[in-house]
Amino acid sequence: RAKSEGRGTYRLFEPHFERERLERRRTEVELAAALDRGELNLVFQPQVDVESERIVGFEALVRWDHPTRGRILPGAFIPVAEGSRLINRLDAYVLRSACEQAKELPGVTISVNMSPLNLRHAGMVDNIIATLRQTDFDPRRLEIEITESAILDASAEGQDALARLRGLGVRLALDDFGTGHASLVHVRRFPITKIKIDKSFILNLGVQRDAASIVEYVVRLGRSLGITLTAEGVETREQLRFLRAFGAHQAQGYLFSPPLPLQAAAALLKRQAEAESQRVQRGSGELP
Ligand code: C2E
Ligand code: MG
Ligand code: MG
Ligand code: MG
Numbered sequence: 001r002a003k004s005e006g007r008g009t010y011r012l013f014e015p016h017f018e019r020e021r022l023e024r025r026r027t028e029v030e031l032a033a034a035l036d037r038g039e040l041n042l043v044f045q046p047q048v049d050v051e052s053e054r055i056v057g058f059e060a061l062v063r064w065d066h067p068t069r070g071r072i073l074p075g076a077f078i079p080v081a082e083g084s085r086l087i088n089r090l091d092a093y094v095l096r097s098a099c100e101q102a103k104e105l106p107g108v109t110i111s112v113n114m115s116p117l118n119l120r121h122a123g124m125v126d127n128i129i130a131t132l133r134q135t136d137f138d139p140r141r142l143e144i145e146i147t148e149s150a151i152l153d154a155s156a157e158g159q160d161a162l163a164r165l166r167g168l169g170v171r172l173a174l175d176d177f178g179t180g181h182a183s184l185v186h187v188r189r190f191p192i193t194k195i196k197i198d199k200s201f202i203l204n205l206g207v208q209r210d211a212a213s214i215v216e217y218v219v220r221l222g223r224s225l226g227i228t229l230t231a232e233g234v235e236t237r238e239q240l241r242f243l244r245a246f247g248a249h250q251a252q253g254y255l256f257s258p259p260l261p262l263q264a265a266a267a268l269l270k271r272q273a274e275a276e277s278q279r280v281q282r283g284s285g286e287l288p
Helices: 007-013 015-037 078-082 086-104 124-135 148-152 156-167 184-189 199-203 209-224 237-246 262-285
Strands: 040-049 055-066 070-072 109-113 142-147 171-177 194-197 228-232 250-252
Touching: 015 055, 015 078, 015 086, 040 086, 040 109, 040 262, 055 086, 055 250, 055 262, 078 086, 086 109, 086 124, 086 262, 109 171, 124 156, 142 148, 148 171, 148 184, 156 171, 171 228, 184 209, 194 209, 199 209, 199 228, 209 228, 209 237
Parallel strands: 055 109, 109 142, 142 171, 171 194, 194 228, 228 250
Antiparallel strands: 040 055, 040 250, 055 070
């Protein structure tokens, strides 16, 4: 069969390609089983207000705790899941877990990543609505993160889906902004409430002059459109200073915290609430 399709196709039958294909297939089968067995777990990374450094939300990130291979990061299995219909199940599972677990994280927004492929899935919005109802989760506390390709590829149905979600009060964040081809013109055509500037730009703040100009420009234009600006991958105080100077609203990154297990995230939030109530008490004690 390879021969009849011409020379170019011989490559497809080279042993390394075959091995890769089998490896993907193996991961796919194992991932399906992992979903059934509950081996997928969430970690939560704080998102902070740039001015006060208060936690205002958490992003839920998926981890695969494999019985023999150990903890696997999403980069190693999300692409595989996206190559099959598993991504729909995976994202639905993450959303449900996040809504259930977020009861331990009161008063803040919970962000969940959604593969662009899910936007083309007709039942997506109905699934989200059902999950919100069943878990008794306030839609206004939920933020769905989609990437640029999701809005660039969005069909009329996809566009309707986003509008329906927004209509429920769900927030919509544009993830990894700057890595694809979306412009702020696209952003305006969709009910986007937040832009997350990709970490590759943040990494170069104070290193490359271009990075600072780009970040400053995106922040300024985004602000003028009434959109919340978040920086991801903030690792240093210097990067934070740039973001403050430019007027970005929120930041997320190792400077504040790595992604944490639920209980650690809840403890962090509790400490913040306690520190604030003490400050309020001290403050009111000084009043006449
Ligand atoms: P993302 O949504 O852009 O998530 C941010 C990634 O940056 C996370 O990697 C996070 O651990 C990492 N990160 C956080 N702070 C820093 C920092 O200061 N410096 C650096 N260098 N990195 C930082 P992670 O958890 O490996 O996730 C990778 C990607 O996998 C995510 O990128 C997201 O696109 C995807 N993903 C994660 N969970 C899900 C999910 O439940 N569903 C879907 N569809 N995709 C997911
Ligand atoms: Mg994200
Ligand atoms: Mg991101
Ligand atoms: Mg990213």
